[in-house]
Amino acid sequence: MSNDFASLYSGLGRPSIAPEMLLRAMLLQAFYSVRSERQLMERLEFDLLFRWFVGIGVDDPVWDHSTFSKNRDRLLDGEIAAKFLAAILAQPRVKRLLSTEHFSVDGTLIEAWASMKSFRPKNAPPDGGEGGGRNASADFKGQKRSNETHRSTTDPDALLYRKGPGMEAKLCFIGHGLMENRSGLLVDTRLTRVSGHAERLAALDMIEGYADRPMAITLGTDKGYDAADFVEELRTMNVRPHVAQNTSGRRSAIDRRTTRHPGYAVSQRIRKRIEEAFGWTKTVAGMTRTKLRGLPKVDWAFTFAAAAYNLVRLPKLLAEPA
Secondary structure (H helix, E strand, O other): OHHHHHOOOOOOOOOOOOHHHHHHHHHHHHHOOOOOHHHHHHHHHHOHHHHHHHOOOOOOOOOOHHHHHHHHHHHHHOOHHHHHHHHHHOOHHHHOOOOOOEEEEEEEEEEOOOOHHHEEEOOOOOOOOOOOOOOOOOOOOOOOOOOOOEEEOOOOOOEEEEOOOOOOEEEEEEEEEEEEOOOOOEEEEEEEEOOOOHHHHHHHHHHHOOOOOOOOEEEEEOHHHOOHHHHHHHHHOOEEEEEOOOOOOOOOOOOHHHHOOHHHHHHHHHHHHHHHHHHHHHHOOOOOEOOOOOHHHHHHHHHHHHHHHHHHHHHHHHOOOO
16 A cells, blocks of 8 residues: 555655554554544553554654644545555455355444534524523424534534434434455445435445346345335346345335245345444444544544454454364
């Protein structure tokens, strides 16, 4: 990835943080659930293990947290996370572990770095028309708020979304992951705005590159993907839709043509392993609520967390049998 890193730096001005060190430090932040860049720099100050992994000498000074954040933004602009994920999967020893025929897809909500107070009417004045300083009290009872009439002033890309009946609505994004079924590694990710069709559209986009082959491949999903147009589109792409049947008050788009095969039951059992990846990225890597604003930056962070998850799983997968 040296060429990708070199294109981000002009070579003029003061020396900056080496991009390889930036990536290693950000991996430590994901592995050890470090909440902020300030805490990461404090940990680098006294932890010899962190210094060794990043490549900082014992007596070398640690960067300032603001310098680290500003240099990190250069990686955000260079799509380095997607290239880093692809570079991990392209390693010869890793490539042998990947399945090219059987995949699973799912989505998860990523809460935005914006409060409900920032969700204001689109034609409201900049200060909201209320006093009380920067964090004025607000009462939303009795008010009807929707994405058509309101927008977050903190993160305009975040939209209000309710995961299910009886649950609270939050400002969030949807993170999508494509997993190969043999080893449970994430091979592709997307992050989109919330909508009723976002998961199906992202799934079609991610599986398209793997469906360009003579033999048919399979794609396992949950009930949320059981739609006639989605199933038909997969079959057009030479993808067998191993979609869980949704028969609650409706007719499923999946019939006995698909469910009678033993591979359908196998896909339905293995597809749930993608929840392990989402659980790790959200609880350990800190993606339950992102600390970045804007769709491109949150997309970068989600893809990088997926790459970190693969690195955590690979030592056990590559270990020699006893």
